[in-house]
Amino acid sequence: MRHPNRATLALHAGGDLGAWANWRTDRHVARCAECRQEIAAFRAARRELPDAAEIPGVAWNRLAAQMKANIRLGLTLGELEEPAPREAGPSAWARPAAVFAGLATLLAAGFILQHNGPHPIRASQDVEVETTANGIQVRQGAGALGLLHRGASDIDVNYTPGAQGAMSAQNVDDTGHVTVTNVYAN
Amino acid sequence: MRTRDAARWVVLALLAAPALLAQDYPLPAGSINVSFPGDSPVLFSGLTDQSRGTARGSAMVIDLRVSMVLRNVSANRQIHGVTLRVVSQEVAVGGKGSVTYPSLHVGPGESFPVRIEMQLMRPTQAVNGPLVQVSLDGVLFGDLTFYGDNRLNSKRIMTAEELEARRDREYYKRVLQETGVNGLRSAVLESLVRQSERPRLDARVTRGGPSVASSAAPVQSGAENFAFLKFPDSPVAPVGGSAQVSGNEARDPRVEVRNNSSKDVRYFELSWLVSDANGQQYLAASLPASDPALLLKPSRTAQAAQDTALRFTRNGEPLNVGRMTGFVSQVEFADGQMWIPSRQALENASLMRLIAPSAEEQRLTDLYRRSGMNALVEDLKKY
Numbered sequence A: 001m002r003h004p005n006r007a008t009l010a011l012h013a014g015g016d017l018g019a020w021a022n023w024r025t026d027r028h029v030a031r032c033a034e035c036r037q038e039i040a041a042f043r044a045a046r047r048e049l050p051d052a053a054e055i056p057g058v059a060w061n062r063l064a065a066q067m068k069a070n071i072r073l074g075l076t077l078g079e080l081e082e083p084a085p086r087e088a089g090p091s092a093w094a095r096p097a098a099v100f101a102g103l104a105t106l107l108a109a110g111f112i113l114q115h116n117g118p119h120p121i122r123a124s125q126d127v128e129v130e131t132t133a134n135g136i137q138v139r140q141g142a143g144a145l146g147l148l149h150r151g152a153s154d155i156d157v158n159y160t161p162g163a164q165g166a167m168s169a170q171n172v173d174d175t176g177h178v179t180v181t182n183v184y185a186n
Numbered sequence B: 001m002r003t004r005d006a007a008r009w010v011v012l013a014l015l016a017a018p019a020l021l022a023q024d025y026p027l028p029a030g031s032i033n034v035s036f037p038g039d040s041p042v043l044f045s046g047l048t049d050q051s052r053g054t055a056r057g058s059a060m061v062i063d064l065r066v067s068m069v070l071r072n073v074s075a076n077r078q079i080h081g082v083t084l085r086v087v088s089q090e091v092a093v094g095g096k097g098s099v100t101y102p103s104l105h106v107g108p109g110e111s112f113p114v115r116i117e118m119q120l121m122r123p124t125q126a127v128n129g130p131l132v133q134v135s136l137d138g139v140l141f142g143d144l145t146f147y148g149d150n151r152l153n154s155k156r157i158m159t160a161e162e163l164e165a166r167r168d169r170e171y172y173k174r175v176l177q178e179t180g181v182n183g184l185r186s187a188v189l190e191s192l193v194r195q196s197e198r199p200r201l202d203a204r205v206t207r208g209g210p211s212v213a214s215s216a217a218p219v220q221s222g223a224e225n226f227a228f229l230k231f232p233d234s235p236v237a238p239v240g241g242s243a244q245v246s247g248n249e250a251r252d253p254r255v256e257v258r259n260n261s262s263k264d265v266r267y268f269e270l271s272w273l274v275s276d277a278n279g280q281q282y283l284a285a286s287l288p289a290s291d292p293a294l295l296l297k298p299s300r301t302a303q304a305a306q307d308t309a310l311r312f313t314r315n316g317e318p319l320n321v322g323r324m325t326g327f328v329s330q331v332e333f334a335d336g337q338m339w340i341p342s343r344q345a346l347e348n349a350s351l352m353r354l355i356a357p358s359a360e361e362q363r364l365t366d367l368y369r370r371s372g373m374n375a376l377v378e379d380l381k382k383y
Helices: A006-013 A019-030 A033-052 A060-081 A094-115 B002-021 B154-197 B343-348 B359-371 B373-382
Strands: A127-132 A135-140 A143-148 A158-162 A166-172 A178-184 B023-026 B032-035 B042-056 B059-072 B079-087 B096-101 B111-122 B132-141 B202-207 B222-229 B236-246 B249-259 B265-275 B281-288 B301-305 B308-314 B324-333
Touching: A006 A019, A006 A033, A019 A033, A127 A166, A135 A166, A135 A178, A135 B111, A143 A178, A143 B096, A158 B202, A166 B202, A166 B359, A178 B359, B032 B042, B032 B059, B079 B111, B079 B154, B096 B111, B096 B154, B111 B132, B132 B154, B154 B324, B154 B343, B154 B359, B154 B373, B202 B281, B236 B265, B236 B324, B249 B265, B249 B281, B249 B324, B265 B301, B281 B308, B281 B324, B359 B373
Parallel strands: A158 B281, B032 B132, B222 B324
Antiparallel strands: A127 A135, A127 B202, A135 A143, A143 B111, A158 A166, A166 A178, A178 B096, B023 B042, B042 B059, B059 B111, B079 B096, B079 B132, B202 B308, B222 B236, B236 B249, B249 B301, B249 B308, B265 B281, B265 B324
16 A cells, blocks of 8 residues: 655645545545554644744744745655655546546536426326426426416315326415316326 | 535535526517417406526426416306316327316406416427417306317316305305304314315326336235225216226226116216225225216116326325225216215215315315405305
């Protein structure tokens, strides 16, 4: 098992890694006790830092920026002198592949949600009649005709299916008139 | 922490994807075409057509809302029912709908508002011409005469509704006359409780196609016989029948009936009850005669048979079909007269708690709920 380098673990402990690197490191740490200990040590060190903040007259923000710049410079020089072992995780082509996979998942999920929303569209060619959230409808394949009784509570609507392929809904509308809607499969 | 934030963003993006893809826009006027015959006893006016389309990927969801005022322009007849036919041939092949206004008392020159809300789903976004055609299927008058082309059998349907309306109106008038306002209040409250506690099922009816039954528990499938409730005065009596039952699905119901009257019967209809595992009964469906050209002679038998599948759920869970019961709920004679069960017969068979209230009973009890006892008493005194 290849371990993330110490800089990565340190940045992970401080929550400063990017989302992708953070996810990869999380996965590794979940099954690596050694790295977990390393991160715990970095976190313990971080907990002591607030005490240092009590020291007056120190420009901590500027100092932090300088330290971060120095760390990055050191890491870069180290990489130039001696190639660091590659981090555990996917190879170079895997990242764009993962991005594309994510986009594909997003589009697929959007498509599925769109077609499985409150009014599902089925590929079946059977003619069906059924109740819906606020009405009744006849449906065949991707087409449907629904008659709605918006505003009426479920308890006030009386549905009666017809075994010949029909559905009836009876309710009193806001004018006080009874309305009976029917849909028919043929 | 960052992982959690990133995951949150991904979930939000996934949830927003359909909304981002959807585009909502108004449709041009004329999406709904309303046309009545030239000699119609009702005319429409004040037509408003508010329609919007929402593109969802390659499909399109169209919300159509039409409001208008219908006016009785007949010389001297009171309108008791109107049925409008709603057809969108290009959306669901063979599929159609109707909107009926029963329990009306609209005199000559009087008018009443109607509103129809529809939703269409189309596989394409192209909109050319009217999407929905609304036309008059029929008008029922107080003397039970009828006007219209009756393509949806609205004459029979509205006549049965009118007979039920008269039956239940008479019941409440009699209660008022015999027991006064307090007795009427008790009867109305009893009805409201019954309506709210009526056990209900969700059903889906499919014509053709394979069986896709599911079940809440292991079940056996096979033919299940109907038990029958028989009313002494029913002109038609069920003889036997069965349906193929598997889990929450009942297929191909078939019931044989015998004409016990002395008149030819043109149509009959049964109500179909199912029980769950606990013995709780539900109104499952109506089961009409299958032969559109039926003419059932006295002492002869005929079948109500439908090649459909009904799947039942309750609170989103499949409801295993147990015992099945049927009773005759409507008969139309060849001379146009109709029979429906009396209120007393329904009460004696403990069916009032299972069946839906008539349109008139629902209207009267709703009037009491919205406007109080005085409004109800005034209404009962009017007609």
